[in-house]
Structure formats: C-alpha cells, structure tokens
Amino acid sequence: MSESSSRAARLLRHPLLWPVLALVVLLLVNVVVNPNFLNVRMQDGHLYGNVIDIMRNSAPVMLVALGMTLVIATRGIDLSVGAIAAIAAAVACTRIIGAGDEAALTTAVMAMTYAVVVCVALGAWNGFLVSVLGIQPIIATLILMVAGRGISMAITDGQITTVNNPFFSDLASGFVLTLPLAFLIAIAVLAFTAVLTRRTALGMLIESVGINPEASRLAGVRSRTIIWTVYAFSGFCAGLAGLVIAANTNSVNANSLGLWIELDAILAVVIGGTSLAGGRFSLMGTFIGALFIATLARTIPNIGIPSDLNYLFKAVVVIAVCLVQSPKARASLRVRRTGPPTSGPAPTPAPAPAPAKAGISS
Amino acid sequence: MSTATVNPGSASTWDRVRSFTPPPRYYPILATLALFIGLFGLGGMRYEGFSDPQVLLSLLIDNAFLIVLGVGMTFVILTGGIDLSVGSVVALSTMIAAKTLQMGWSPYASITAVLLTGTVLGLLMGLLIHYFDIQPFIATLAGLFLARGLTYLISVESISISDDTFTQLAFKTVYIGEYYIRWTAIIALATVAIAAFVLARTRFGRTVYAIGGSESSAMLMGLRVAFTKVGVYVISGFCAALAGLLFSLYILSGNSLHAIGMELDAIAAVVIGGTLLTGGRGYVVGSLLGVMVLGIIKTLISFDGTLSSYWIRIITGLLLLAFVVVQRFATRRRS
Numbered sequence: 001m002s003e004s005s006s007r008a009a010r011l012l013r014h015p016l017l018w019p020v021l022a023l024v025v026l027l028l029v030n031v032v033v034n035p036n037f038l039n040v041r042m043q044d045g046h047l048y049g050n051v052i053d054i055m056r057n058s059a060p061v062m063l064v065a066l067g068m069t070l071v072i073a074t075r076g077i078d079l080s081v082g083a084i085a086a087i088a089a090a091v092a093c094t095r096i097i098g099a100g101d102e103a104a105l106t107t108a109v110m111a112m113t114y115a116v117v118v119c120v121a122l123g124a125w126n127g128f129l130v131s132v133l134g135i136q137p138i139i140a141t142l143i144l145m146v147a148g149r150g151i152s153m154a155i156t157d158g159q160i161t162t163v164n165n166p167f168f169s170d171l172a173s174g175f176v177l178t179l180p181l182a183f184l185i186a187i188a189v190l191a192f193t194a195v196l197t198r199r200t201a202l203g204m205l206i207e208s209v210g211i212n213p214e215a216s217r218l219a220g221v222r223s224r225t226i227i228w229t230v231y232a233f234s235g236f237c238a239g240l241a242g243l244v245i246a247a248n249t250n251s252v253n254a255n256s257l258g259l260w261i262e263l264d265a266i267l268a269v270v271i272g273g274t275s276l277a278g279g280r281f282s283l284m285g286t287f288i289g290a291l292f293i294a295t296l297a298r299t300i301p302n303i304g305i306p307s308d309l310n311y312l313f314k315a316v317v318v319i320a321v322c323l324v325q326s327p328k329a330r331a332s333l334r335v336r337r338t339g340p341p342t343s344g345p346a347p348t349p350a351p352a353p354a355p356a357k358a359g360i361s362s
Numbered sequence: 363m364s365t366a367t368v369n370p371g372s373a374s375t376w377d378r379v380r381s382f383t384p385p386p387r388y389y390p391i392l393a394t395l396a397l398f399i400g401l402f403g404l405g406g407m408r409y410e411g412f413s414d415p416q417v418l419l420s421l422l423i424d425n426a427f428l429i430v431l432g433v434g435m436t437f438v439i440l441t442g443g444i445d446l447s448v449g450s451v452v453a454l455s456t457m458i459a460a461k462t463l464q465m466g467w468s469p470y471a472s473i474t475a476v477l478l479t480g481t482v483l484g485l486l487m488g489l490l491i492h493y494f495d496i497q498p499f500i501a502t503l504a505g506l507f508l509a510r511g512l513t514y515l516i517s518v519e520s521i522s523i524s525d526d527t528f529t530q531l532a533f534k535t536v537y538i539g540e541y542y543i544r545w546t547a548i549i550a551l552a553t554v555a556i557a558a559f560v561l562a563r564t565r566f567g568r569t570v571y572a573i574g575g576s577e578s579s580a581m582l583m584g585l586r587v588a589f590t591k592v593g594v595y596v597i598s599g600f601c602a603a604l605a606g607l608l609f610s611l612y613i614l615s616g617n618s619l620h621a622i623g624m625e626l627d628a629i630a631a632v633v634i635g636g637t638l639l640t641g642g643r644g645y646v647v648g649s650l651l652g653v654m655v656l657g658i659i660k661t662l663i664s665f666d667g668t669l670s671s672y673w674i675r676i677i678t679g680l681l682l683l684a685f686v687v688v689q690r691f692a693t694r695r696r697s
Contacts, residue, residue, distance in 0.1 A: 077499070133687060133690055134690065135687070136639065138444070139633075140686070142626070142629065143682045143683045143686065144679070145626065146630055146678050147675055147678065147679020147682075148679075149672070149675055150672040150673065150674065150675025150676035150678075151676060153670070153672035153675075154670075154672055157670075158671075259622070263506070266500075266503070267503075270500070276499075276500060306514070306518065308511075308618070309511055309514055310511070311507040311510045311511030311514065312507070312508065312511030312512065312515065313511070314507040315504045315505070315508035318500065318503060318504035318507060319490070319504045322490070322496045322500055322501070322504070323496075326496055328494050328495045
C-alpha cells in the first residue's frame with residue numbers, strides 16, 4: 001500500500017508528467033471531435049494517418065529544438081536558427097541546381113553535406129561571439145537572425161528556387177520501415193544527443209556551465225569550448241531542419257522558410273520543462289514539446305477553427321507554461337509565507353522579492 | 363605648428379574649441395551621427411539629387427512608424443528588457459483601424475480603439491514580466507503570438523482603408539519653404555521629443571535608467587520599480603499602436619502579414635543608436651539616428667539601383683555586429 005502510494009507520488013513529481021498530460025489531453029480533444037483521428041492505415045507499403053503526419057511535421061521543430069535545448073541549458077538562446085535553416089536550404093538548392101546531373105543521388109548528398117557544413121560554421125560563429133567575445137547570447141544570435149535572411153536571398157539571388165531531385169525530396173516525403181524519414185532523422189539526432197550527453201559526462205558539464213560558467217571554469221570545465229560546441233550543434237540541427245523544410249516543397253523561399261521556427265523551438269523546449277534560466281535540460285521533454293506543437297497545429301483545423309488562428313493558441317500555451325513554471329505564480333497559489341527580513345528601510349510594497357531578484361540578476 | 367606655440371596662460375577661443383571633448387556618454391550617439399553624415403555625404407557624392415534636403419525629409423516620412431517603434435523599444439531596452447511583440451502589434455493596429463473604419467466607426471473612435479488595444483497588451487505583458495518573474499523575452503513572445511493571432515481572427519484578408527479623414531491625414535503636407543513634410547513625420551518627431559524629456563527630466567525617466575543599471579539597487583533605493591517596469595511595457599505597447607496607426611496611414615490598408623520582422627528593425631535601430639542592450643545607458647535621440655541610418659542605407663540602395671533589396675538586411679546585420687562588438691569592448695574596459 002505505502003509502496004504503491006510512494007510510486008504514485010514519484011509519478012506525480014516526474015518532470016515529464018505535465019508535458020505528457022498536455023499531449024494526451026490534446027489527442028483526446030481530437031479523438032472526441034473526430035473518432036477516427038488516431039486511425040492509421042497501411043498504403044503503398046507505408047503507414048498513413050494523422051498520427052504519421054504529426055510525426056512527419058514535427059521533425060523540423062524537433063531538430064531545431066534539440067539544438068536549442070543544449071543552448072538553453074548553458075543559459076543561452078539561439079535566435080538565428082530560422083535564418084540558418086533558410087541559408088541551409090538556399091545553399092543545398094543552389095548546389096543541386098548548379099550540379100551537372102540534377103537528379104543524381106550524389107548531387108543530393110553533396111549538396112546536403114555542403115549545406116550542413118556551412119550551418120555548423122555559422123553556429124560556430126555564434127559560439128565565437130558568445131564564448132570568446134562574451135556578448136549576450138540573445139544579441140549575438142540576433143545579428144545572424146537579421147542578416148541571415150539577407151544572406152539566404154543573396155545565395156538564391158532573391159528568387160524562389162525550385163529543385164528536382166527525388167533523393168532530396170525523400171528527405172521530407174520519403175518513408176523508411178513504414179515511418180517518415182524526416183521523423184526518423186529527428187529521432188536519430190535525439191538518440192545521438194541523448195547518448196552523448198547522458199551516457200558521458202558531457203550533459204553534466206553543459207548543465208554546470210549553465211548554472212555558473214565562471215565557477216565551472218574554475219572547477220576545470222572548459223566552459224568556453226562547451227559553449228562553442230553547443231552553438232555549432234544548434235547550427236547543425238537548424239541546417240538539417242532547413243533541409244527537411246525545403247525538401248517538403250522542393251523549393252526554397254528565403255523570405256518565409258523557417259520563419260518563426262526559433263519561436264516554436266523555444267516553445268517546445270519550454271513545454272518540455274527545460275528552464276530558460278539554464279542549468280538543467282530534458283531532451284525527452286523537448287521531444288514531447290515538439291510533438292505537442294505539431295499536434296496543436298493539426299488539432300486546430302481538425303476541430304474546425306481556421307489554421308491561421310494557430311498563433312492565438314500558441315500564445316495561450318506560452319502563458320500557461322510560463323505561469324506553471326514561474327515560482328512566483330506557484331507561490332501565490334500557496335499560503336503566503338512571511339518573507340525574510342530585508343535590510344534597509346525599503347518601503348512597504350513587496351520588499352520580499354528584492355533578495356530573490358538580486359540572486360537572479362547577478 | 364602655430365597651435366603648439368600658444369601660451370597656455372591665455373587660452374584662445376580656438377584653443378578651447380580644439381581641446382573640447384564631449385562627455386564619454388555621448389560617444390555612441392556621436393558615432394551614429396558621424397555614420398549618418400558619412401553615409402549622406404557618400405550618397406551626395408555618388409548620386410545626383412541625393413544631397414537634396416528633401417531626401418532627409420523623405421527619410422523622416424518613410425520611417426515615421428519605425429521612429430515611434432524605436433522610441434518605445436528604447437524605454438524597454440533601457441530597463442534591460444526586450445519587446446518582441448511590437449511588429450505584431452503594428453499589424454494588429456493596422457487591422458483594427460481598417461476593420462473598425464470598414465464597420466463605419468468614426469475615425470477618432472477607431473484611433474482610440476487602436477491605441478487602447480496596444481496599451482492594454484503592453485500592460486498585460488508588463489504585469490506578467492514583473493509580477494510573475496517571466497523573462498521579458500518569453501512574455502513578449504506570447505504577446506507576439508497573441509497579437510498576430512488576433513489579427514488573423516479579425517480578418518485573414520487584406521482590408522483597404524478609404525476613410526476620408528485617414529486619407530487626408532495621410533497625404534496632408536506641411537511646407538517648409540519649398541520642401542514638404544507629412545504629419546506622420548511630425549507626430550514621430552513629437553514622440554521623440556516627449557520621450558527625450560520624460561527620460562531626462564522626470565522621476566519616471568530616471569527610474570528607468572536606475573532599473574537598467576541595477577534592478578536590485580533601484581529596489582533598495584526605494585524607487586518605484588514595479589510601477590516603472592510595468593510602465594515601460596505600457597509605453598512600448600502604446601508606441602507600437604501609434605506606430606501601427608502611422609503605418610496604416612503610410613500603407614492605407616490592414617493586413618495580417620504587415621510588419622513581419624519589424625521588431626528586429628526596431629531593436630537594430632536602438633542598438634545602432636548606441637543604447638546598451640544590457641540596459642541603463644542610451645538616449646532616444648540615438649534611436650532616432652539609428653532609424654535614420656537604417657533608412658539612409660535603404661535610400662542609398664534604391665538610388666544605386668544595381669544592389670538588390672536583401673543587401674539592406676545584410677548591411678543592417680553588419681552594422682549591428684560592429685556596434686555590439688564595440689559596445690562590448692567599451693563596457694569591458696570601463697568595468
């Protein structure tokens with residue numbers, strides 16, 4: 001009896017409980033509206049259905065969010081991922097068009113490799129600004145966010161470039177072992193990242209850098225190298241995501257490709273329970289967060305609301321998640337305790353937050 | 363050579379001019395001003411008709427909405443925050459104005475509705491940020507989604523504005539000699555003047571700087587941190603709505619796709635104007651100059667004709683980089 005209750009208590013405290021519950025509730029809403037929502041059928045040798053679509057559509061956000069998770073764990077943020085995705089797509093598409101045999105497998109592989117290398121370099125540039133020059137992450141990555149779309153348009157010469165390569169379009173619409181290839185790529189990156197961070201000390205080192213970069217440096221952690229690496233990794237993930245998005249339409253529109261994907265990715269990370277203050281991260285949480293966003297996008301037309309209203313629901317989700325995570329909002333729900341005695345003759349309105357603020361801002 | 367022989371006891375006027383150094387706090391603004399003059403001179407040398415004063419006035423007219431956005435953003439950034447929602451609020455404002463006018467509201471009621479909506483959105487974000495300790499970045503991200511979603515909720519289609527008062531206001535010109543300026547530019551300049559006064563001369567303005575310097579110190583000094591911190595987001599929301607009105611006068615339509623990414627332009631203008639992104643240091647006049655620099659780059663590219671429009675973004679990014687790196691080294695040396 002007591003053992004089962006303690007197990008229940010542990011389950012209630014599990015960090016993934018809320019994201020999973022939210023995803024389940026969203027799926028339930030869909031099933032209530034459309035009882036056939038979860039149906040999956042076999043056709044032409046692979047699976048079809050809403051669930052499969054959700055998996056496929058979640059891949060770009062999931063990829064970007066995986067990179068973003070590690071960046072946020074070091075107390076950083078990467079705003080440039082949308083622009084990097086657009087650059088990746090532009091590079092790959094122009095390479096494919098410029099190649100001798102446009103439809104060959106080697107053309108696709110070469111173009112994608114080239115694009116990913118460019119993106120890793122761009123990510124490393126962000127890492128350089130943050131770790132070596134010590135610029136705040138939000139500003140350092142803002143530079144590439146502003147310039148990136150211009151660069152992407154310069155690569156495609158301002159045109160919407162359309163490519164015709166079956167192997168490239170397989171990246172988005174292909175199936176392997178009855179599952180969408182894009183989703184499998186995202187899962188592979190997730191597994192790779194999980195093994196690398198959780199089976200080695202790397203994850204702990206990333207978290208220690210997020211908690212206190214200076215202290216971890218003094219403790220012998222090469223915080224500079226780690227920060228550099230996570231931004232390069234984020235660039236890598238953003239590049240892959242850009243390729244998947246471009247492959248989905250077989251074209252690249254530098255203005256709109258990956259627009260606001262950075263915001264979706266941050267949302268996925270936050271839903272997954274990773275703290276924006278850095279210091280801890282959950283890759284599984286990000287996985288569920290990305291699935292949640294893709295499911296939300298699917299739910300809205302399913303329950304008969306125009307899909308343009310997606311933004312309204314995202315706003316509600318952002319606010320709800322932040323309030324759930326905010327210690328202050330939680331505290332105001334509980335019985336108010338008396339604050340610690342404050343130094344100085346601060347006037348009465350809310351002197352208690354002062355020490356807490358000092359702790360956060362320093 | 364002659365200056366070296368001047369007797370130090372009797373400093374001439376020239377000597378005082380020569381040895382004059384502006385206070386270091388004005389260096390960033392002066393750098394932006396020098397950049398602006400340099401760009402203007404470059405344009406004047408290379409292209410015929412560029413040095414016409416009307417080009418400068420047109421810069422003000424074409425960027426009136428961005429100037430107002432920059433003013434609001436300056437307040438927020440001075441406290442060390444950021445407001446990502448302004449672009450969406452501009453879109454929402456154009457949409458509310460267009461829709462209410464289409465429904466037959468009087469233009470004044472429509473203007474009031476727009477300004478109220480922006481202010482209330484700003485207030486809500488400020489409350490979230492201050493009272494629930496949500497990072498400004500995330501709270502205004504929610505505002506971005508909310509405003510864009512509301513815009514789509516009102517109408518997915520573009521609505522044009524054909525109200526007489528609006529069109530008259532949009533095209534009414536004020537002549538200064540043989541040059542003209544529009545009312546939108548005058549409103550923008552007035553906003554800058556009011557904001558500069560508020561920041562420099564009022565208790566609210568000084569508290570904004572104090573919070574940007576150190577929020578906990580401001581709290582311990584007994585300043586009204588809560589009021590001011592929420593206040594800057596209210597101001598930013600109001601400015602975004604006002605910018606939205608100016609933008610709808612400029613473009614005479616409401617569209618949910620208006621002003622995508624405009625928050626980036628506003629942030630870039632503020633940074634190029636010398637405001638420190640960590641807060642506590644900067645001037646609204648700098649932001650005005652920042653907008654003018656961005657605007658003159660646009661004009662240069664359109665005068666040139668051979669450069670494509672995407673170079674604007676790349677050059678903006680490079681300028682941003684240069685200013686951020688210089689800021690970084692300047693502040694590092696001081697601390």
